[in-house]
Amino acid sequence: ILVFVHHPPSLRALEYAAATGVLSSAVPFLVDMLALRKVPTQFFGVFMSVHPVMAALVGQAVLDQRLPVADWVAIAAIVVVNTVGALVPATKTARPNRSDDKDGRAV
Numbered sequence: 268i269l270v271f272v273h274h275p276p277s278l279r280a281l282e283y284a285a286a287t288g289v290l291s292s293a294v295p296f297l298v299d300m301l302a303l304r305k306v307p308t309q310f311f312g313v314f315m316s317v318h319p320v321m322a323a324l325v326g327q328a329v330l331d332q333r334l335p336v337a338d339w340v341a342i343a344a345i346v347v348v349n350t351v352g353a354l355v356p357a358t359k360t361a362r363p364n365r366s367d368d369k370d371g372r373a374v
């Protein structure tokens with residue numbers, strides 16, 4: 268509050284803040300929701316796990332940030348595990364052989 272009292276934000280600064288909020292939150296959320304409609308459910312997790320890859324690549328290209336090798340290995344491990352989980356068929360649990368009526372009692 269003290270900073271805003273001594274240095275009130277300009278209209279330009281508020282515009283930049285609003286644009287940053289929309290571009291960093293609303294746009295990625297909208298893209299994820301549109302992808303969820305088109306992509307099979309089991310693969311959506313794989314696409315979500317790619318977000319850190321894209322963030323790291325943008326950070327490297329735009330901000331000249333470099334991640335340590337251990338961070339790249341961790342990101343790759345997450346993507347690989349999600350991919351394997353989406354590709355390997357789920358095992359079905361065994362169901363009891365009896366049938367239940369509407370009240371939950373055995374027939």
